Amino acid sequence: MEFRRITGLPPYVFAVINGLRDEARRVGRDVIDMGFGNPDIPSPEVAVAKLAEAARNPRNHRYSASRGIPKLRLAVADRYRARFDVELDPDREVVTTIGAKEGLSHLMWTLVGPGDTALVPTPSYPIHIYAPLFAGADVQQVRLGSREDFFANLRDSWERTWPRPRVVVFSFPHNPTTECVELAWMAQLVAWAREHEVVLVHDFAYAETAFDGFRPPSVLEVPGAKEVAVELYTLTKSFSMAGWRVAFLVGNAEIVQALTKLKSYLDYGTFQPIQIASIVAMNEAPDYPSEVNAVYLSRRDTLCDGLERIGWPLERPKGTMFVWAPVPEPYREMGSLEFAKHLVVDAEVATSPGVGFGAGGEGFVRFALIENEQRINQAVRNLRRALTKLG
Numbered sequence: 391m392e393f394r395r396i397t398g399l400p401p402y403v404f405a406v407i408n409g410l411r412d413e414a415r416r417v418g419r420d421v422i423d424m425g426f427g428n429p430d431i432p433s434p435e436v437a438v439a440k441l442a443e444a445a446r447n448p449r450n451h452r453y454s455a456s457r458g459i460p461k462l463r464l465a466v467a468d469r470y471r472a473r474f475d476v477e478l479d480p481d482r483e484v485v486t487t488i489g490a491k492e493g494l495s496h497l498m499w500t501l502v503g504p505g506d507t508a509l510v511p512t513p514s515y516p517i518h519i520y521a522p523l524f525a526g527a528d529v530q531q532v533r534l535g536s537r538e539d540f541f542a543n544l545r546d547s548w549e550r551t552w553p554r555p556r557v558v559v560f561s562f563p564h565n566p567t568t569e570c571v572e573l574a575w576m577a578q579l580v581a582w583a584r585e586h587e588v589v590l591v592h593d594f595a596y597a598e599t600a601f602d603g604f605r606p607p608s609v610l611e612v613p614g615a616k617e618v619a620v621e622l623y624t625l626t627k628s629f630s631m632a633g634w635r636v637a638f639l640v641g642n643a644e645i646v647q648a649l650t651k652l653k654s655y656l657d658y659g660t661f662q663p664i665q666i667a668s669i670v671a672m673n674e675a676p677d678y679p680s681e682v683n684a685v686y687l688s689r690r691d692t693l694c695d696g697l698e699r700i701g702w703p704l705e706r707p708k709g710t711m712f713v714w715a716p717v718p719e720p721y722r723e724m725g726s727l728e729f730a731k732h733l734v735v736d737a738e739v740a741t742s743p744g745v746g747f748g749a750g751g752e753g754f755v756r757f758a759l760i761e762n763e764q765r766i767n768q769a770v771r772n773l774r775r776a777l778t779k780l781g
Contacts, residue, residue, distance in 0.1 A: 407425055410731060419738055422739050425756075426758060427565070429626070429760065431685055433629065434678045437668065440666060462486055462665045473597075478640055479643065482646065484639075493638075495524060496649060498525040501648075502557055506553070507551055508530070511540065512533060512751070513534070513566055515561065521559075536569065536705065544558065557588065557589045558589070558590050560579075562606060563596040565712060566747045580614060580619060592608075592619060594623050599709055599710055601687045601709065623638050629675070693770070694706050696767060696770030702718050702780060714754055717729050727743040729743070
């Protein structure tokens with residue numbers, strides 16, 4: 391049978407590693423999984439308690455509103471005012487989405503179609519690449535990394551593409567590279583987008599997951615950004631509410647309302663008790679992201695210290711819940727997928743191969759900070775035994 395949209399999808403690279411991990415575990419091997427960025431930190435207790443309470447109320451078992459209940463949209467507007475000094479109209483400039491992936495995917499349906507082009511970083515979180523493709527658009531991948539001038543690469547790609555790209559999808563702090571930018575960088579991007587009438591879509595998944603005094607800027611902090619920009623803010627990582635699937639598209643009112651209209655045809659919103667509990671999370675546990683960050687910081691330092699100790703140097707991330715590690719020189723010719731397979735089989739450590747994030751990710755593997763310090767130290771010991779070429 392012939393299928394639409396999924397026929398051209400490449401094999402899911404991460405499934406190869408997951409298969410090796412599962413096979414090893416079936417025969418009793420203790421594989422330490424640092425591949426999938428699935429947070430293990432509990433959600434705020436006040437939110438869990440409110441969820442249980444609200445779920446017992448039969449009135450909350452009915453359909454909700456696809457755009458999100460008013461108090462939830464107000465709560466995220468209040469959050470933006472407190473965290474970023476950005477004013478949002480909860481009725482016109484905020485819509486609730488069922489996670490950031492759903493929000494981004496359906497947003498692309500409103501912004502691009504056949505004949506249009508989107509500029510997307512490489513490497514990149516896979517949905518950033520495939521959401522425009524699912525909408526029928528072309529994607530130009532733009533090099534991003536510690537040795538790349540992403541803004542210059544972006545402008546160059548825009549100049550060389552015809553018809554001119556109408557959307558730029560980006561995300562800082564960046565998954566998988568952990569690259570971060572300052573507000574001044576956002577300002578030059580906004581100025582360029584306003585000049586060329588380009589829509590900016592910022593996936594702000596790691597808005598509050600940062601370390602060493604770094605504060606990730608919202609693109610909406612830039613004066614005039616609402617003319618061209620929207621941003622996806624989520625409770626997934628900052629409040630450790632991954633499975634709850636609560637996110638928001640905020641910013642340019644016209645774009646937000648376009649997604650709101652589309653979603654009215656597609657869904658009836660997130661289960662209402664989850665929305666109610668999310669209000670409580672933001673209003674009654676506003677400092678919970680700091681508690682989450684303290685856990686990730688300790689894990690980051692444990693992993694980075696350990697890798698450096700065994701002769702695997704890397705840059706410590708200032709944001710995200712990941713460590714982006716170059717494949718060590720003695721193993722570089724293997725490529726990231728074969729190297730990641732080697733780590734599962736010989737070190738009993740699962741990582742994500744960089745090539746799974748696009749061609750720009752080749753030469754790296756990504757560690758997710760989803761294991762405690764004891765397990766991370768065990769992983770480092772396993773790596774030291776397996777990576778004999780490190781000396």
